[in-house]
Amino acid sequence: HTGYLFGGTSPFGTLKPLPVYYEKTILELPIMLINCGKRGFLVEMAPADVVRILDAKPVDVGIAD
Numbered sequence: 001h002t003g004y005l006f007g008g009t010s011p012f013g014t015l016k017p018l019p020v021y022y023e024k025t026i027l028e029l030p031i032m033l034i035n036c037g038k039r040g041f042l043v044e045m046a047p048a049d050v051v052r053i054l055d056a057k058p059v060d061v062g063i064a065d
Contacts, residue, residue: 010037011054020056
């Protein structure tokens with residue numbers, strides 16, 4: 001539990017360091033919208049830049065057969 005509101009948590013500028021994970025296929029997208037600390041306040045970034053800046057770790061996300 002982070003103490004942050006669901007849906008309004010930015011991975012940037014958190015009070016405590018939090019791990020950041022990403023689903024590998026986002027790297028196939030040209031851009032993504034990411035929360036900037038307030039619900040509804042989004043910034044457009046290249047997924048590779050987000051991964052690099054946040055030192056995010058890749059994960060496989062999906063539904064098991």
